[in-house]
Every structure is written in structure tokens, then in C-alpha cells.
Amino acid sequence: MGEHARVPVSESDAVKWLAQALRDLPLTVEPLGGGPRARADAVIRVGPDVHYLEIGVSEGRSLLWMLENVLTHASARVTAIDPFLEPGTEARFRRNLEKSGNAKKVRLVVGYSQAELKSLEADAYDLVYVDGSHTADDGMADAV
Numbered sequence: 001m002g003e004h005a006r007v008p009v010s011e012s013d014a015v016k017w018l019a020q021a022l023r024d025l026p027l028t029v030e031p032l033g034g035g036p037r038a039r040a041d042a043v044i045r046v047g048p049d050v051h052y053l054e055i056g057v058s059e060g061r062s063l064l065w066m067l068e069n070v071l072t073h074a075s076a077r078v079t080a081i082d083p084f085l086e087p088g089t090e091a092r093f094r095r096n097l098e099k100s101g102n103a104k105k106v107r108l109v110v111g112y113s114q115a116e117l118k119s120l121e122a123d124a125y126d127l128v129y130v131d132g133s134h135t136a137d138d139g140m141a142d143a144v
Contacts (some may be wrong), residue, residue: 045069045070045072045073046070046071046072046073046076046126046127047073048073048074048075048076049073049075049076049077050071050073050075050076050077050126050127051076051077051078051079051124051125051126051127052066052071052076052077052078052079052125052126052127052128052129053078053079053080053081053120053125053127053128053129054066054078054079054080054081054128054129054131055081055082055113055117055128055129055130055131056081056082056113056130056131057080057081057082057093057108057131058082058089058093059089059092059093059096060080060092060093060096060097060100061096062129062131063078063080063097063106064096064097064100064102066078066129067100067102067105067106068100068102071105076105077105077106077107078105078106078107079106079107079109079120079125080106080107080108080109081109081111081113081116081117082108082110083110083111083112084110090110093108094108
């Protein structure tokens, strides 16, 4: 079971927590349609002054999707963290971001999240997506 104890949380507790967290964000839900093969029934768009943190951006696919579909308000801001270990990945990320037209919304921090998170303001983010290292210890460090 590892070093960390598992805390049982019922599905209803998780749903209540998520509902409360979403209530505090300025957002709208827009139906997408598209039939049974659509990837989603709706997209949630956030309102003004939302700050999003993404850990592990690689070439930027998920971040660009968020910018194009969720973080659409002009005042939305993003902090992206990645060490870009594979050669050429940072250049591809920067190129993709520039092509998206959303580069002005993004603050890029190049480095390991375990070190870089310490320099960021606590409680400054409304939404966080963790897709960095996929080891248990690193994932736990990013989550805490």
C-alpha cells in the first residue's frame, strides 16, 4: 500500500466537494451536441480572472485545448511548468503556443515542479491540472 494511508472518501463526498468548488468559479456550461460519438456533451467555460496551473505541458496539447475551450475569457491566466527533458520539446511547445494566439496569457516556468512550486504564490490558482511525472512519489508531491 506504500507509505501513504488511503483515506476512504465516498463518491457523494467527492461530488459535493466538486460541486462546491465549481460554485465558487465564474463559469458557464455550453452544450456541444454532436451525437453519441462526441467526446463530451458540454464544455465548461470559465469567466474573468481565472488562474490555471498546468504541471507537465510537454508540447502543449492539453494546455492549448484548455485555452481554446475553457480559458476563453481575455483575463484568464495560465502558469505552465515543465522541465522539457526531451530534446526539442520546449521549442515545439513555444511554437504551438505562438500559433495559438494565446501566448500572452501564459507564464512558462521551465524546471521540475517539485522545486518550482515552492516559488509560486500559495492559493493563487482556481484550476490545476497535474500531468507531470507519473511516479507515485512525484505525483503526490505535485498534489500536495
